[in-house]
Amino acid sequence: GEQVEQLPSILRVQEGSSASINCTYENSASNYFPWYKQEPGENPKLIIDIRSNMERKQTQGLIVLLDKKAKRFSLHITDTQPGDSAMYFCAARLSGSFNKLTFGAGTRLAVCP
Amino acid sequence: GPKVLQIPSHQIIDMGQMVTLNCDPVSNHLYFYWYKQILGQQMEFLVNFYNGKVMEKSKLFKDQFSVERPDGSYFTLKIQPTALEDSAVYFCASSLVRASAETLYFGSGTRLTVL
Numbered sequence: 001g002e003q004v005e006q007l008p009s010i011l012r013v014q015e016g017s018s019a020s021i022n023c024t025y026e027n028s029a030s031n032y033f034p035w036y037k038q039e040p041g042e043n044p045k046l047i048i049d050i051r052s053n054m055e056r057k058q059t060q061g062l063i064v065l066l067d068k069k070a071k072r073f074s075l076h077i078t079d080t081q082p083g084d085s086a087m088y089f090c091a092a093r094l095s096g097s098f099n100k101l102t103f104g105a106g107t108r109l110a111v112c113p
Numbered sequence: 114g115p116k117v118l119q120i121p122s123h124q125i126i127d128m129g130q131m132v133t134l135n136c137d138p139v140s141n142h143l144y145f146y147w148y149k150q151i152l153g154q155q156m157e158f159l160v161n162f163y164n165g166k167v168m169e170k171s172k173l174f175k176d177q178f179s180v181e182r183p184d185g186s187y188f189t190l191k192i193q194p195t196a197l198e199d200s201a202v203y204f205c206a207s208s209l210v211r212a213s214a215e216t217l218y219f220g221s222g223t224r225l226t227v228l
Binding site: 106 | 144146157161163168169171208215216
């Protein structure tokens, strides 16, 4: 199986600064790492993902890094805005599974004006 | 974007009763999933389903749980009988294929309260 640890559980940042969320996983056979954003009462939405053949991916103010040796991956939100306030979940998927994602416990991000 | 609809959004039932949670997946998707989220905790995988069959299930998918999608209608999760520890938000998801990096689209969840 797989276990995913996610830290911090709560993150408060000033608008315009960057925010970083870190996740670690246990099983080196995991090969796919998506990040989901969930706003209150809404469904989780995929915001960015990274495969195990990459170390870095960037899109629209989001950067994900993957360190396979350390079994660690992270999400960095640059130039945060109030609209970035939400719950963020990292996840890992074991190679060969039917898209069975193991999620982290979530990070509540609050961007303060 | 693609939408997964879940009905109802809230359900309150007495312990021991049966409940059916309904999911209308994205129209051309072939793989379906249920995840369970207890308040304040992470989503946990319950089961995935393809071509009329359960492909994988977790230890959370107890004998009282069952899933089906009769004739392309709703993908359902049935719990019979329910227990207090079944109280949670249940998220349905769907994907087109099971490729190595296929996006899961989640519904908004059904909040189940077992009294």
